[in-house]
Amino acid sequence: MGDWYRDFANSGVGSTLVEQLGLPRPAVLRRHEPGAPLLTGPAVVGTAGEGRLHETVIRVLEDAGVPVQPPAATDGERLGAVLLDATGVTSPADLAAVHEFLAPALRRLGPSGRVLVLAGPPSDAGSPAQAAARQALEGLVRSVAKELRNGATANLLVVPAGAEAAVPGPVRFFLSGRSAYVDGQVVPLTATDVPAGEDAERPLAGKVAVVTGAARGIGASIARVMARDGASVVGVDVPAAGQSLAEVANEIGGTAFQLDITAPDAAQRLIAHLRERHGGVDIVVHNAGITRDKLLVNMDAARWNPVMAVNLQAQLDTTQALLDADGLLRTGARVVCVSSQSGIAGNRGQTNYAASKAGVIGMVRAWAPAFAERGATINAVAPGFIVTEMTATMPFGTREVGSRINSLQQGGLPVDVAETIAWLSQPSAAGVNGQVVRVCGQSFLGA
Ligand SMILES: NC(=O)c1ccc[n+]([C@@H]2O[C@H](COP(=O)([O-])OP(=O)(O)OC[C@H]3O[C@@H](n4cnc5c(N)ncnc54)[C@H](O)[C@@H]3O)[C@@H](O)[C@H]2O)c1
Structure with a gap:
């Protein structure tokens, strides 16, 4: 899933041609x-x-x-x-x-x-x-x-x-x-105590991190980056994705926990698992998300309800249960919620998805003061056009336009979202609370 145009525009012949025609030349980004x-x-x-x-x-x-x-x-x-x-x-x-x-x-x-x-x-x-x-x-x-x-x-x-x-x-x-x-x-930023002595290469060393939707896509990337940065990762995904979830967990030396986050007992099962295996949790990444696109006038409850349930209600219920579970969420905890550019700009055919992702933003803003009282933070990350298996199946024209309408003239990678989430999870990000950080290359949508 490379960027053929960026690679062409940076090749010998391509760069000359692109310059002569006055076309954009997306750079190979330093990662x-x-x-x-x-x-x-x-x-x-x-x-x-x-x-x-x-x-x-x-x-x-x-x-x-x-x-x-x-x-x-x-x-x-x-x-x-x-x-x-x-x-x-x-x-x-x-x-x-x-x-x-x-x-x-x-x-x-x-x-x-x-x-x-x-x-x-x-x-x-x-x-x-x-x-x-x-x-x-x-x-x-x-x-x-x-x-x-x-x-x-x-x-x-x-x-x-x-x-x-x-x-x-x-x-x-x-x-x-x-x-x-x-x-x-x-x-x-907000004024707060910031723990000192973080290891720049392994800033999450000693932390237990839960990542939902970790079997593939952005969630798998988050799990990999968190593990690289030193965290013990508990990957969560639906039983149907159990095989890929186990592969990701094995690759990073983490563990897999099969769970449908919308099940009525999901939060309690997750809490029991964390207590039993790890004694607590430091980082929770609400990444699992789904789309069921349709114009609002044609949208039925079968499209509306699951999107709200997975993308918003499960984040609310799980977070509330974690806050209520005595001593489970450790001091300095970090909760990072995946929102979307659609939740900021809106998107045709995505009233359900955009509503759920905008709701996530309202949720983190409302919860920030309560988290601050515990020396913890809750933030949202809003990805823009991210090159995934999902975007690879879009029609060529839509994909090209979608990926170029930003200042960096290219789509982002799952790792870009993962790096931002891992940063917000660091002890030294204590001063960022109740914020929405867009990972969108300065997309022109919703700016
Ligand atoms: N790909 C993009 O361009 C993009 C842009 C903006 C926001 N996002 C958001 O990023 C997140 C990850 O997106 P992705 O592209 O990697 O999606 P994806 O479909 O590749 O992965 C989502 C994962 O969540 C899991 N999941 C779905 N429902 C679940 C449930 N009920 N319980 C547990 N797990 C469940 C799926 O099995 C899957 O493994 C989502 O919240 C999505 O809305 C993605």
Whole structure:
């Protein structure tokens, strides 16, 4: 299931032809490999106004062995990343410094480079002028993401006062190859305690992770990435998928638990299994999902009900049961729910699916405060066009259009969704709670 057009556009003959015809040239994205450096080139770090995160950002880069160059360096070396601490902007006039720093730096950004801006929340601003300047950064970053080429991405972290400790984990994610298909996103952080001493290569070491729908597709990829990052994975899927589930579990040294998550006793059976085998659980990924597409006027209950049951009600019931099960959900627990771009943009023929996926977003937002009280988090990931067996069966034209209408001009891979979910499951992602992170290459749908 490769991307024939991307491969052609990056071949000798293809790249010349594509350039002559003025066609898009989707890049081969830099994806995380164990042991890979955080960046492939040096970084520059700028500030606009009196920023408060400059030192924090420099420390993350130095700890990862990334050389930091002064913004005015002119040796011509391609940059791995351009970071801007814009927490000091107080009015639109300060944005001139943002432009002044970014314009020359972006000219030097290398392939799959990263632009990361850190700003204060507009809602906490001291004046309308400051709120305007902070909000302006959102428009700027989303536009920069659309201007970048060669697999480079731009994202914005919104950091309220007091949330400084929550910054390093998200900065590492957005600079790394783990965020290859996350582009044009705005991620607000909250102030919280962040455990120290995470192993960069095995950040989930010692954690027990449940992944539903793990027999194939995105779920199998999540299970693999979680295991690679050190977690003991309990893969869950329907009995009919038992064979493939067992294969995935064996491959990653995890265990398989056959369960229809919509069964009336599903949550209690899962809880009993986790208590008996593992004594508790640290990470729960609600990934299992189904589609039963039809225009609303032609949709019967046989299409509406199962989609709601699998995609939304099971996530609600299981999460509530886990919260109620005394001591089962361990301190620092992470729940990650798979939503969809359809739940944000809507999609013709998918009223049931889009409703269920939008419901997931409402659910994580509503539950975030209760999770924060336990030192835990709950977030959603909304994939865009992901190249899977499902999308491979789409008509050629629909598939081509669907996969190209984003800033990276290509579909994402299951591993891109898996990497984002694994990141949200890390201890150092403690400051991300109640958020929706899109893994869509900055899709133009629902933006
Ligand atoms: N593929 C995409 O482009 C895309 C885009 C956006 C969102 N998503 C979401 O990502 C998730 C995974 O999608 P996928 O493409 O890998 O789908 P998939 O159909 O390949 O895999 C889904 C898995 O869930 C399992 N499952 C279904 N009902 C279940 C139940 N009642 N109990 C237990 N397991 C059950 C299936 O057996 C299957 O193994 C879904 O929630 C989907 O809605 C996918």
